[in-house]
Every structure is written in structure tokens, then in C-alpha cells.
Amino acid sequence: MAHSKSVPRQIWRIVIHAIPTVLGIVVLNFLLLKLAPGDAADVIAAEAGSATEETMAALRRSMGLDLSVLEQLKTYLLNLVQLDLGHSPRYAMPVLDLIMQRLPGTLLLMGTALGVAILLGIALGAIMSSFAGRIPDRVLSILSLLFYSIPGFWIGLMLILLFSVKLGWLPSGGSGTIGSSLTGWDALIDKARYMILPALSLALFYVAIYARLTRAAMLEIRNQDYVRTARAKGLSPLRITLSHILRNALIPVTTMAGMHFGNMLGGAVVVETVFSWPGLGRLAFEAVMARDFNVLLGILLLSSLVVIVVNGLIDLLQARLDPRIGAK
Amino acid sequence: MTAVLSVEDLSVHFGPARPVDRVSFHVNPRETLAIVGESGSGKSLTALSMMGLLPRNAKVSGRVLIQTPQGPADMLGLPEKRRRLLRGKQIAMVFQEPMTSLNPVHSIGHQIEEVLIAHENLDRAARRTRVLELMNLVRIPDAARRIDDYPHQLSGGMRQRVMIAMAVACRPRILIADEATTALDVTIQAQILQLLDNLRRELDVAVVLITHDLGVVSQWADRVVVMYAGLHVEQATPAQLFGDPLHPYSYGLLRASPRSDAGLTYRDAPLAEIPGSIASARGEVGCPFRPRCPAAREVCGTVQPPPIQHRGDRLVACHFPGILTQEERHVAAYA
Ligand SMILES: Nc1ncnc2c1ncn2[C@@H]1O[C@H](COP(=O)(O)OP(=O)(O)OP(=O)(O)O)[C@@H](O)[C@H]1O
Ligand SMILES: [Mg+2]
Numbered sequence: 001m002a003h004s005k006s007v008p009r010q011i012w013r014i015v016i017h018a019i020p021t022v023l024g025i026v027v028l029n030f031l032l033l034k035l036a037p038g039d040a041a042d043v044i045a046a047e048a049g050s051a052t053e054e055t056m057a058a059l060r061r062s063m064g065l066d067l068s069v070l071e072q073l074k075t076y077l078l079n080l081v082q083l084d085l086g087h088s089p090r091y092a093m094p095v096l097d098l099i100m101q102r103l104p105g106t107l108l109l110m111g112t113a114l115g116v117a118i119l120l121g122i123a124l125g126a127i128m129s130s131f132a133g134r135i136p137d138r139v140l141s142i143l144s145l146l147f148y149s150i151p152g153f154w155i156g157l158m159l160i161l162l163f164s165v166k167l168g169w170l171p172s173g174g175s176g177t178i179g180s181s182l183t184g185w186d187a188l189i190d191k192a193r194y195m196i197l198p199a200l201s202l203a204l205f206y207v208a209i210y211a212r213l214t215r216a217a218m219l220e221i222r223n224q225d226y227v228r229t230a231r232a233k234g235l236s237p238l239r240i241t242l243s244h245i246l247r248n249a250l251i252p253v254t255t256m257a258g259m260h261f262g263n264m265l266g267g268a269v270v271v272e273t274v275f276s277w278p279g280l281g282r283l284a285f286e287a288v289m290a291r292d293f294n295v296l297l298g299i300l301l302l303s304s305l306v307v308i309v310v311n312g313l314i315d316l317l318q319a320r321l322d323p324r325i326g327a328k
Numbered sequence: 329m330t331a332v333l334s335v336e337d338l339s340v341h342f343g344p345a346r347p348v349d350r351v352s353f354h355v356n357p358r359e360t361l362a363i364v365g366e367s368g369s370g371k372s373l374t375a376l377s378m379m380g381l382l383p384r385n386a387k388v389s390g391r392v393l394i395q396t397p398q399g400p401a402d403m404l405g406l407p408e409k410r411r412r413l414l415r416g417k418q419i420a421m422v423f424q425e426p427m428t429s430l431n432p433v434h435s436i437g438h439q440i441e442e443v444l445i446a447h448e449n450l451d452r453a454a455r456r457t458r459v460l461e462l463m464n465l466v467r468i469p470d471a472a473r474r475i476d477d478y479p480h481q482l483s484g485g486m487r488q489r490v491m492i493a494m495a496v497a498c499r500p501r502i503l504i505a506d507e508a509t510t511a512l513d514v515t516i517q518a519q520i521l522q523l524l525d526n527l528r529r530e531l532d533v534a535v536v537l538i539t540h541d542l543g544v545v546s547q548w549a550d551r552v553v554v555m556y557a558g559l560h561v562e563q564a565t566p567a568q569l570f571g572d573p574l575h576p577y578s579y580g581l582l583r584a585s586p587r588s589d590a591g592l593t594y595r596d597a598p599l600a601e602i603p604g605s606i607a608s609a610r611g612e613v614g615c616p617f618r619p620r621c622p623a624a625r626e627v628c629g630t631v632q633p634p635p636i637q638h639r640g641d642r643l644v645a646c647h648f649p650g651i652l653t654q655e656e657r658h659v660a661a662y663a
Binding site for chain 1 (some may be wrong): 379381412413414415416417420421423425428429430431432433434435442443445446447478480491494
């Protein structure tokens with residue numbers, strides 16, 4: 001009861017904090033990108049194979065690249081206020097539309113990966129702590145060390161080799177069977193089949209982290225006074241583990257998970273490329289190669305918004321998990 | 329009168345160390361038995377043994393017989409599944425630290441309710457009613473409003489009341505309070521002790537009061553067990569103990585206590601200190617109190633005195649019971 005009424009206030013606080021953060025991110029990224037050598041005109045000219053000084057100048061003028069950096073920033077910010085993220089010369093469409101096309105794919109992939117990572121990680125961690133020092137713990141510890149140290153793209157490639165090439169069970173790339181007209185359950189299953197491998201290669205690293213974190217937290221909490229109280233009450237071992245040990249271990253794990261969401265966006269670039277998943281990550285990669293700064297800026301802006309929103313949600317979740325947080 | 333609990337020859341080992349050493353005592357129905365002794369004397373380990381809650385690396389021997397409706401049950405001999413059914417139901421415990429003994433993420437109502445879930449067959453509504461009754465029983469004001477509060481919203485005294493409500497939820501026969509008031513300030517301490525005493529009468533429960541506060545002992549206990557270095561060195565009523573301590577350690581304990589309401593022995597004397605520490609007793613043959621005992625003789629260094637019956641119902645583990653008290657009277661008589 002005590003913390004539910006503070007939810008709107010908390011959301012309001014998150015929004016207030018988000019505005020300066022986003023502004024800072026836009027300005028900083030804008031300036032950083034302008035420092036990088038080359039611009040879209042260079043790339044277009046290079047791809048065309050022949051370009052004169054005049055056509056280059058005309059290109060730059062048409063894209064506003066001839067103005068001073070500050071002028072460009074001002075235009076960008078003014079457009080931003082009207083929710084206009086500019087135009088992509090590369091894809092010949094508004095950046096916002098382009099991003100909105102790709103965003104759901106990435107969110108789906110990352111949400112799935114993070115969900116899998118948290119559930120699997122906590123489950124493995126709980127098993128490890130229950131068997132601390134014994135065989136299941138040892139085996140899982142080695143496994144999690146492996147997941148932790150192998151880079152995601154390599155896991156992805158190995159998964160493709162095993163499940164797509166050798167066994168032929170799962171598709172090796174894409175986000176759905178092309179030209180299929182599936183509906184309902186079939187469409188969902190089709191989607192899931194395409195998602196398993198990329199989500200898994202993105203998730204395994206985090207599975208390892210959450211498993212180890214859960215294990216450590218549960219081992220520590222096991223020695224807390226309130227667990228002794230729970231045992232003195234005659235509760236069943238299962239109830240003690242779930243309701244008094246694991247339940248409290250969720251607090252540090254979700255804190256971590258919130259911080260990882262941003263990292264995962266970075267990991268998505270690689271995994272989406274390996275699995276040719278049409279998401280923001282791959283779009284960002286292509287935008288860099290094409291010096292398509294508008295797209296890149298848009299992606300950075302949107303991903304920072306996503307991260308802020310997710311962190312806000314995690315804060316709300318934390319307040320649910322830990323009644324002491326709302327207090328103060 | 330059959331004891332509700334008897335501890336027989338209880339020893340606890342951690343490797344070579346034996347912090348509880350062949351302790352035997354019993355608890356009568358509805359009485360308050362105090363266990364006193366300085367820090368490290370094995371009081372908490374004795375209490376945890378009675379609950380069957382010793383740490384995993386502890387080796388335990390002896391018996392802890394608990395009177396249940398189905399006859400006596402040995403807490404140490406039973407499989408864990410059966411022990412669990414005794415905890416919270418027949419024997420319950422309140423711990424020292426009310427701040428850390430409650431889970432911060434569950435409401436106090438829920439934490440009390442858990443005991444009922446574990447031991448009684450009640451539906452949700454009935455459980456909630458019982459929880460409210462219990463909160464009223466332990467005098468938590470405004471129970472209906474507080475039932476969904478979290479531990480951090482309560483004061484230390486209130487939390488200890490919640491702990492007590494959990495402990496008596498299933499009307500156990502035995503309630504162990506291990507320094508349950510040490511962490512609280514003095515006025516709250518008195519209230520909690522009063523509450524325990526009321527519950528003892530109302531619910532017909534025997535209270536095992538573990539403390540190092542002799543004032544508490546003199547005010548609330550029916551009988552006292554004195555422990556030293558894991559040994560049960562003396563057992564008496566408070567009046568006997570304060571009037572005529574038989575063991576030199578008990579004598580020292582009284583002399584070292586700042587409470588003036590506890591007895592006549594040390595009313596106007598300066599506060600004395602027992603020289604040495606409990607650690608000096610480790611790994612010695614003979615009486616473990618010998619290195620610190622002003623009355624030690626040669627035999628004390630070679631033979632460990634067993635607890636023996638003394639003057640009827642008292643028990644003492646000393647070769648020269650009452651020696652210091654006699655000396656003091658002697659000195660007083662000639663002074
Ligand atoms: N888990 C353990 N492993 C090893 N030794 C232990 C363990 N628990 C307790 N001991 C030892 O057993 C001895 C008795 O401990 P216990 O906690 O029973 O003392 P106590 O009489 O309750 O003291 P206090 O008044 O400080 O609570 C101590 O010397 C302690 O070092
Ligand atoms: Mg203790």
C-alpha cells in the first residue's frame with residue numbers, strides 16, 4: 001500500500017530527469033560525430049565513383065553540411081523539438097520512420113534476451129547456491145565462466161553452425177519466413193524460431209552474470225538473521241529458499257539487470273549483424289559505414305530514451321521488491 | 329510434575345572445540361528458567377540446540393526431549409522433516425536483534441501468518457483474523473492498521489513484539505528468549521519482559537530466558553542455570569543464588585554486576601571484576617574456572633568437578649561449593 005501511491009510521482013521524477021539527460025546526449029553525440037572524418041557526401045561520392053568539386057559542394061549544400069557545426073546543431077535541435085529527426089540521404093526517408101520500422105525488432109530481441117537472461121540466470125544461480133561446493137555447482141560454475149568469457153558473436157556463429165548448419169533445426173538469420181502468410185499461433189512460432197538463436201547469443205553472457213550474482217547473493221542471504229527466524233518458525237525448506245532467500249536476492253539482480261539494458265543495446269549491433277536481424281543495431285552499423293549521421297544520431301537519441309524508460313521501470317520494480325526504497 | 333523440556337548431556341563440538349560441554353537441565357511447565365553466563369559461555373548454542381538449529385558444521389550429542397501431545401520427542405535425534413514440525417509449534421524462539429531478525433521485504437502480518445501456514449490448517453481469512461488477534465495479544469497498538477506495515481516502519485520494541493507474536497502463534501509449550509531485550513532501551517526492555525511473563529501465564533508456556541543481566545534474573549526467573557565455558561556450573565533459585573552463590577564463578581558474576589537490586593552480597597561493595605577471560609579456560613585439564621578462581625587448590629588443576637546435587641535441589645560443579653561466600657562472611661564477621 002505504502003508505495004503504490006508514489007508511483008505517479010516517481011514517473012514524473014523520471015521524466016524530469018530524462019530531459020537534460022537526453023539533451024546532453026544529443027549535443028555531445030552531435031559534436032562527437034562532427035569530429036569524425038568524412039561525411040555522407042564523401043560516401044555518396046565515393047560510391048558514385050566520379051564526383052567533381054561542384055557536385056560535392058551541391059550535395060553538401062542540399063544536406064546542410066556546408067553550414068558551421070553550431071548552425072547545424074541549432075537546426076537539428078529546432079527540428080528535434082518538432083519531433084523531426086531529419087532525413088536519411090542513404091535510405092531516402094525520414095529518420096524517425098526508419099527507426100520506428102526497426103525499433104520493434106530490436107526491442108523484441110533485447111526484451112527476450114534480457115528476460116531469458118534474468119530467468120535462466122536466477123534459476124541457475126538458485127541451483128548453484130543450493131548445491132554450493134558440490135558437483136552441480138561446480139559444473140554450472142564452469143559453464144557460466146565459459147558463457148562469461150566467450151564473445152557473443154562467436155557464440156552466435158557456433159549456434160548457427162550447430163542448430164542451422166548441422167542439425168537444420170533453426171534458421172540461421174532473418175526475422176521471419178519471407179513471403180509467408182502465417183497468422184496467429186503459427187506466425188508467433190515462426191517468429192520465435194527466428195529469434196531463439198540471436199536472443200540466446202545475446203543472453204548467454206548475461207545469464208552467466210546473473211547466475212553468479214544470484215548465487216553469491218543467496219549464499220550471503222542464507223546466513224542472515226531473518227533466515228534463521230524463518231527456520232525457527234518451522235517453514236519448509238522450499239518456502240525458506242523461495243520466499244526468504246531468493247526473494248531478497250532479486251533486489252541486487254534487478255539492479256544489475258537495469259544497468260545492463262544499455263550494454264545490451266551495444267551487443268545488439270554485433271548479434272543483429274551476425275544473424276541479419278533487421279533491428280536498430282544493424283541500422284546503426286550501416287549508418288556508421290555510410291556516415292549517415294542523422295540516422296546515427298536518431299538511433300543514439302532513441303536508444304538513450306529507451307534506456308531511460310527501462311531504468312525508470314526498473315526503479316519502479318525495485319520499489320516493489322524492496323519496501324525500504326519508497327520510505328526515506 | 330513432568331518437565332516440558334529436558335536437556336540431557338548436551339555437547340556441541342566445532343572440530344576440537346567444545347563450546348557446550350555435557351549440559352543437562354530441565355524446564356518445568358509454565359516456569360521461567362534463566363540461563364546466565366558471560367559472553368561465549370555457550371548460551372546461544374544451547375538454545376539453538378534446543379531448536380535443532382545449530383550451524384551445519386556443528387557436531388552435537390546428547391538429547392533434547394520435548395514433551396509433545398504424542399509423547400516426548402528428541403529434537404536432536406529426529407529427522408529434519410519431523411523437527412521442522414516441532415519448531416514454531418512446540419518450541420519457539422525470539423532472537424536478540426529485532427532489527428535483523430525480520431525479513432525487510434515482507435509485511436509483518438505476512439511474517440506472522442507464515443507460522444500459521446506452516447503449522448495450522450486455516451484458510452486465508454481465518455489466518456488474518458488470527459494474525460490480528462496475535463498482534464493484539466502482544467499489545468501492538470492499532471493492529472488492523474499496522475498489519476501490512478514493513479519491519480522498517482516499526483520501532484525496535486514493536487519489532488520484538490512481532491517476533492514474540494510469531495513465536496507464540498501456535499501456542500508452543502516452550503518459548504526461548506535469547507537476549508531478547510538486550511538490544512532495546514531500558515523502559516522497552518521492562519515492557520517486553522512483562523509481556524513475556526504475561527504470555528507465560530496466559531498461554532501456559534514455559535519461558536527460557538537467556539541473559540547476562542542479573543537484575544532480569546532476580547526479577548523474572550523461577551530458577552537459574554549458570555553456564556561457564558560451555559559447562560553448567562550452578563543451578564538454583566534466584567534467591568539461593570543471590571543470597572548464597574555456591575560456585576566461585578557465580579560469586580564473581582554477582583560481584584561484577586552493577587545492579588544493586590539483585591541481592592545482598594554486593595550492595596555496598598565496589599564493583600569487582602573476574603580476572604582473566606573465558607578464553608583462558610580452553611584446553612585445560614581440571615576445572616575450567618581454575619585459572620581465574622581465587623580459591624583454587626591443587627585438586628582443581630587435575631580433576632574437573634562434575635555437577636553434583638547440593639543441599640537438596642541445588643546443583644553445583646565445584647570441589648569447594650560455597651567457599652568464597654563463606655570466606656566473605658568470615659571476613660565480615662571479624663571486621
Ligand atoms: N559457528 C561456530 N563455529 C565455531 N565456533 C562457534 C560457532 N558458534 C559459536 N561458536 C563458539 O561457541 C562459543 C559459545 O558461543 P555462544 O554464541 O553460545 O555464546 P553465548 O553464551 O551465547 O555468548 P553471548 O552472550 O555473546 O551471546 C563461543 O566461544 C563461540 O566462539
Ligand atoms: Mg548469545
